Amino acid sequence: MQTYLEQAKMFTVDVVTTPPAGADMASFAPKFSDYAAVVIVSEGAEWPAPTRAAFVDYMKNSGGLVAVHDTNNAFPYWPEWNEMIGVSGWGFKADGNIGARDKTWGPMIRWRDDQMVLDSTTPGNATHPPRHDFLVTTRTPDNPIMRGLPATWLKASDEIYGRLRGPAKNVTVLATTKPDRAKYPPHANGENEPMLMTISYGTGRIFHTTFGHVN
Numbered sequence: 001m002q003t004y005l006e007q008a009k010m011f012t013v014d015v016v017t018t019p020p021a022g023a024d025m026a027s028f029a030p031k032f033s034d035y036a037a038v039v040i041v042s043e044g045a046e047w048p049a050p051t052r053a054a055f056v057d058y059m060k061n062s063g064g065l066v067a068v069h070d071t072n073n074a075f076p077y078w079p080e081w082n083e084m085i086g087v088s089g090w091g092f093k094a095d096g097n098i099g100a101r102d103k104t105w106g107p108m109i110r111w112r113d114d115q116m117v118l119d120s121t122t123p124g125n126a127t128h129p130p131r132h133d134f135l136v137t138t139r140t141p142d143n144p145i146m147r148g149l150p151a152t153w154l155k156a157s158d159e160i161y162g163r164l165r166g167p168a169k170n171v172t173v174l175a176t177t178k179p180d181r182a183k184y185p186p187h188a189n190g191e192n193e194p195m196l197m198t199i200s201y202g203t204g205r206i207f208h209t210t211f212g213h214v215n
């Protein structure tokens with residue numbers, strides 16, 4: 001992420017890494033307000049309460065967040081995070097097993113008849129087929145993030161996150177994809193899944209990309 005951002009010659013990037021799993025997180029307290037945006041690539045342990053509070057304050061007051069791929073799975077029991085992220089999947093339960101976010105977590109976002117729809121009735125938790133190439137459809141072409149991308153475009157080898165759930169408040173869907181039902185029947189239900197989204201939170205702005213499985 002740092003390499004790509006710096007190659008763009010538009011950003012100065014500082015990298016901060018949380019303490020390793022199981023270590024004391026108390027020292028993790030980045031000064032978010034020094035930055036125009038915070039790019040998070042993490043599915044790690046909960047941040048300390050003062051750090052969470054500082055991040056909420058930063059975001060409510062014109063902060064910027066870019067959440068990449070499984071970052072949306074982080075922090076399932078942090079309500080403000082779930083609002084910032086809109087919809088998300090999985091997440092670690094208190095017992096250490098994955099799958100915290102289930103059907104009680106909120107609606108799924110669908111794209112039907114040229115508009116975003118919230119779906120509270122379809123059952124099922126988050127899922128994804130194995131990595132493969134797939135077509136993405138631009139839904140909000142006038143958004144600056146989408147500028148220059150065609151109406152449909154190929155995403156190389158990635159996971160299609162599906163049945164993400166959450167508060168789904170103040171979300172704009174930028175792009176969707178529909179997993180192939182014949183090839184991936186357990187993961188596809190004929191719906192367009194949101195892949196790229198923006199969310200507003202206070203005066204903060206969030207870009208949420210479900211893409212980015214790299215290992």
Ligand SMILES: [Zn+2]
Pocket residue numbers: 069070159212213214
């Ligand atoms: Zn992944």
